[in-house]
Amino acid sequence: MTKHEFFVDMTCEGCSGAVTRVLNKLGGVQFDIDLPNKKVFIESDHSVDLLLETLKKTGKNASYIGTK
Template sequence: MSKEEFFVDMTCEGCSGAVNRVLSRLEGVQYEIDLPNKKVVIQSENHTADQLLETLKKTGKEARHLCTK
């Protein structure tokens, strides 16, 4: 299971809450939200980096894929 790291332009708890809401709807994902550094690390066996990025963009925040770990 690879880890995908994303930048998400989060500025407050409300922003990280929006990220939590969209990711919690996905089956088979584990994630960590790093609000101070505006990063989200996601582990998933069922979703590609592109699918995860599209999900993150549903928050209305700027999001981009940084790397695969």
């Protein structure tokens, strides 16, 4: 599985909770959330486009940084 790094404009625990909910619904992913640095690290075989689309469902600004 590839590990991807994303920027997500999270400001609080509620934001990271929203990210957790959408990623758990997607399934087949392992992830770590770095709230202070507004980063989400996702290990998955899903496409980057699908992962980014899923993160944007939180209503937060999200962008792809690259692979880790």
